[in-house]
Structure formats: structure tokens, C-alpha cells
Amino acid sequence: MTQEELFKKLIAHCKEYGFIFPSSEIYDGLGAVYDYGQNGVELKNNIKRYWWDSMVKLHENIVGIDAAIFMHPRTWEASGHVAAFNDPLIDNKDSKKRYRADVLIEDYLAKLDEKIEKEVEKARKRFGEAFDEEQYRATSPRVKEISEKRDAVHARFAEALNNNDLAELKQIILDCEVVCPISGTRNWTDVRQFNLMFSTQMGSTAEGANTIYLRPETAQGIFVNYLNVQKTGRMKLPFGIAQIGKAFRNEIVARQFIFRMREFEQMEMQFFVQPGTEMQWWNEWKNTRMAWHRALGFGDENYRFHDHDKLAHYANAATDIEYNFPFGFKDVEGIHSRTDFDLGRHQEYSGKKIQYFDPERGENYVPYVVETSIGVDRMFLQIMSAAYCEEKLENGEERVVLRIPACLAPTKVAVMPLVKKDGLPEKAREIIDSLKFDFNVAYDEKDSIGKRYRRQDAVGTPFCVTVDHQTLEDNTVTVRHRDSMQQERIAIADLYAMVERETSFRELYKKLK
Ligand code: GAP
Numbered sequence: 001m002t003q004e005e006l007f008k009k010l011i012a013h014c015k016e017y018g019f020i021f022p023s024s025e026i027y028d029g030l031g032a033v034y035d036y037g038q039n040g041v042e043l044k045n046n047i048k049r050y051w052w053d054s055m056v057k058l059h060e061n062i063v064g065i066d067a068a069i070f071m072h073p074r075t076w077e078a079s080g081h082v083a084a085f086n087d088p089l090i091d092n093k094d095s096k097k098r099y100r101a102d103v104l105i106e107d108y109l110a111k112l113d114e115k116i117e118k119e120v121e122k123a124r125k126r127f128g129e130a131f132d133e134e135q136y137r138a139t140s141p142r143v144k145e146i147s148e149k150r151d152a153v154h155a156r157f158a159e160a161l162n163n164n165d166l167a168e169l170k171q172i173i174l175d176c177e178v179v180c181p182i183s184g185t186r187n188w189t190d191v192r193q194f195n196l197m198f199s200t201q202m203g204s205t206a207e208g209a210n211t212i213y214l215r216p217e218t219a220q221g222i223f224v225n226y227l228n229v230q231k232t233g234r235m236k237l238p239f240g241i242a243q244i245g246k247a248f249r250n251e252i253v254a255r256q257f258i259f260r261m262r263e264f265e266q267m268e269m270q271f272f273v274q275p276g277t278e279m280q281w282w283n284e285w286k287n288t289r290m291a292w293h294r295a296l297g298f299g300d301e302n303y304r305f306h307d308h309d310k311l312a313h314y315a316n317a318a319t320d321i322e323y324n325f326p327f328g329f330k331d332v333e334g335i336h337s338r339t340d341f342d343l344g345r346h347q348e349y350s351g352k353k354i355q356y357f358d359p360e361r362g363e364n365y366v367p368y369v370v371e372t373s374i375g376v377d378r379m380f381l382q383i384m385s386a387a388y389c390e391e392k393l394e395n396g397e398e399r400v401v402l403r404i405p406a407c408l409a410p411t412k413v414a415v416m417p418l419v420k421k422d423g424l425p426e427k428a429r430e431i432i433d434s435l436k437f438d439f440n441v442a443y444d445e446k447d448s449i450g451k452r453y454r455r456q457d458a459v460g461t462p463f464c465v466t467v468d469h470q471t472l473e474d475n476t477v478t479v480r481h482r483d484s485m486q487q488e489r490i491a492i493a494d495l496y497a498m499v500e501r502e503t504s505f506r507e508l509y510k511k512l513k
Helices: 003-016 037-055 074-078 101-130 134-137 141-162 166-175 220-221 224-233 280-296 341-350 376-387 424-436 451-458 469-474 492-503 507-512
Strands: 018-021 034-036 062-064 084-091 099-102 191-194 199-200 210-213 239-248 262-272 303-306 317-325 326-341 357-358 363-365 368-375 388-392 398-402 413-417 441-443 463-467 476-481 488-492
Touching: 003 018, 003 388, 034 037, 037 062, 037 239, 037 262, 037 376, 037 507, 074 341, 084 101, 084 166, 084 363, 099 101, 101 134, 101 141, 101 166, 134 141, 141 166, 199 326, 220 239, 220 262, 220 341, 220 368, 224 239, 224 262, 262 280, 262 376, 280 303, 280 317, 280 326, 303 326, 303 413, 317 376, 326 341, 326 376, 368 376, 376 388, 398 451, 413 424, 413 451, 424 441, 424 463, 424 469, 424 492, 451 463, 463 492, 469 476, 488 492
Parallel strands: 062 239, 413 441, 413 463
Antiparallel strands: 018 034, 084 099, 084 191, 199 210, 239 262, 262 368, 303 317, 317 326, 326 368, 357 363, 388 398, 463 476, 476 488
């Protein structure tokens, strides 16, 4: 199965099993807007809990807030979003399709990277055990040729982005002979800037109405509350403010399912530090956040850092944590050193003094900020991509299983009476009653036990508990484990402790620094 086919299956699975639906589907959906279904919302809530606890509960010096989506319009002038929150767009005149010029070039560069990797893999097969990868990469004429081409295009691209040189972006697309995937032609328009913020009106009459924006990032809600939190919480530098909430961007090209949406959710943390210490904290947060991802156990090789080619208007250093999605390595989280840009600008635009009195230095200053910013939906997609697994069983049957870490799984236990009579359903209900205040538990009595197991595998339930006639005699049940499919007989009295131990976030938290 190709990665593309796998991704299509994953999207279909998300819909079939109540994880994600197209928004307002009965009206044919709305571009790049999605709804989370009964299983999706549980997984999403668990992702948010993993993030919130690891930030707020496990750090004495990080507190949380929940700011409004609507903010005073001056906020977005101060933050630079009105002037500079743009994407460069380009249209193909034949297909009439619109693309992000930077994404077209990034995809072209990724193809050259793939070519290099293919050459290396071919050589690895050819030379077998004697293969010296480093030497091959340094000496193979073919690899050198592609690498040089890649580096040259990359250098031009980074310079064009940093200089906002739209004509040069178009020229790179032409020089690299990038074609439209729909029409197959190189008939491109010029590159133009496109502001990504959605606007609406606040006020009852059109004349008195103010144009306000739907926030394109949650971070500004934190910056405008910096003084409130610092003062009321008597916070000392360094300290952080965390927030989870919706953000909105009028993405030009909304592709790849929930990877790029127009309404999405962010989990952001702004860490306020002494000026001059920001690089040390940036490095610290890079490592902390990478450890958070890797603790889920999806394979360290599937994550990498990717430094930004173009720094945002507020940043002096920025990197992404990328995950190896079925469509390649793509960013899930950004770690940005935002300097004193945001607080400084809010100070200037609001006329309010936004400073910190540092008792050690005996001076006032505007703190510097290191931000960690991750999309809940992208994290969701990362987990689903990593967890989705099609398996052939020993008996020739096939199963689809979601190997979601137990603490994140939407449902922890499914309780199943072997038959719908003889008092087994009643016994199953008793077990559910003993678990349901602390865990998400499902009841299923329909179809054969085998079919019921498959249904739970498909939504990632780690444990299935079967109640049979022996249960009535000795108060034991069969517990079937999702990943190994092993079964064991345990006393009902031990069930709560087993589920608690196996599905708690505790083990995950212990792995974090
Ligand atoms: N406050 C900084 C900021 O917003 P960003 O790199 O633009 O930085 C941070 O966004 C994260 O938000 C991304 O790494 C991604 O996970 C998520 N994100 C951004 N745009 C998104 C979109 N259109 N759809 C889904 N997630 C998005």
C-alpha cells in the first residue's frame, strides 16, 4: 500500500468510526473545516490534557489562562498581523487553481531530498554490509549533483522569502519547471500577498460597527494579559502562561485533511525570560518539547527539527518539530524566540507600561519571550497516522487496530457479556458501575465476541472485558489486550487497579524531563 492510499484509508476510518466528520456535511461541507465526532472529541480532550498537565501541573512556574477569541482591533495592529500576516499566493491560469508559492518550492525541494535518499538506498542494497553511508553521500557524483542543485535553490528561496521578493519566488518556480498538479502546465500568474485574518463586525449598526478579527493565534491573548497574571500571581521571571483555544486563518490552500484548517485549535505557552537568556531557554524548550513528543513511543526516527528559512516578523530564532506523516515530514509544533517584540509593541500601542521589575538586577525591563506553539488538530493527525495499523492475523483474518497510547484512548474498557441472558448483562452493568466514575467505559452485547473485539480495536480501546458463566461462579472475567490480543483471567476485584495502572498518564509524565 502506498502512503497516499494509507492516508486515504485513514481519512475514511476517521469518518466511519466517529472521529472526524466534514463540517456541515449535509450541505456538502465547508472547505477545510471539520467536526470531531464521539470518539474524536475524547481523543482530542486527552491530547489537551496531556499538554496542559505537562505544562501547568508539572511546572511550578507556568500558569494557564483562557482569553477571549475576540480582541481589541488595535491588538492586531500592534502584533504586526494586519501589516504582515500574509502568505504568497500564485494561480495556475489553466486549471484556475490557487497555490502557496512557498509551498510549491518546498515541495520541489522535498522531491530533491527524496531523490537523494533513493540513491542512498539503492547503493545500500548494492554494497550490502560494506556500505559506508557517510562516504557515499560525500563522494557519489549523482548525490553531489542533486545536493548542489537543492542547496542552490534553497539558498535562493530563503533569500527571496526574507526579502519578501515575490518576483524572485515566481522566477524560482519557473526556473525549477514546477508544474500545476491539476493542469500539468507552467502557466503561472505573478505571486501576490494574501492576508490570512478573518474579519467581522462588532456593533449593532453598520455605521457604528468596528472591524474586528478572529484571532489567528492564541498567543496575543497571553501577551495582553501578561501584566494581569504577573501581578495577581506574583510571578517571578522566568515564568510561563499557557493557553488552549481556537484560532482562525483563511488558508489559501487547505489540504491534507485536518493538517491545514481554517478553524483549528492551538496549545501555546509563552515563557517570559530575562533579556539575554532567551537562546538558552529556546534550546531548553526545544529539548523539553521533543521529549514530550517522543514519550508517546511512536519512534524517535519519526521526529526531527527543522529551522525556519524565514523568521516571522517577531522572531530571532525559530524551529519546528516535524513528524513523518504519510505525506512526508511536516511541522506539528513551533518553538520561537519572540524577543521583546510583542510586549514592546503592546506597550507602545496601548500606552501602558508593560515591564518587569527585576529585584536581582534592580531594574525595569520588557521581558523576552520564548514560545512553544502546537496545533491540537495536527497532533491528533500525528497520533492517528502513527496508531493506524492494518494487520493480518494468524487465522488469515484481517484487523484494523488503532494503537493509541492507552492514556489517550477515547474508551479505556469495553465490557461485554458473552450472551444476552442468564444474568450476564446485569453482571456486566455492575462492572461498568464500578469503573465509570473514573474511566470511559463502553458496553457491547451485539454480535459475536470476535466482531465486538474488532469494533473496539478499530477505535483503539485498550481492554475488552468479557463476562461469562464462570464470572457468576467465581467473580473473575477475561481481559483481552488490544495490541497483543492476549487474554488473561483476572478477579473483578483487581480490575479497577489494573485499568488505573495501565491507562493512567503517570508513566508518560515520568518520562518527561
Ligand atoms: N503563535 C505562533 C504561531 O501561531 P504557527 O507556526 O503559525 O505559530 C503554530 O502555528 C502551530 O499551529 C503549527 O505548528 C500548527 O501545529 C498549528 N497550525 C497553524 N496553522 C494551522 C492550520 N491552518 N491548521 C491546523 N493547524 C495549524
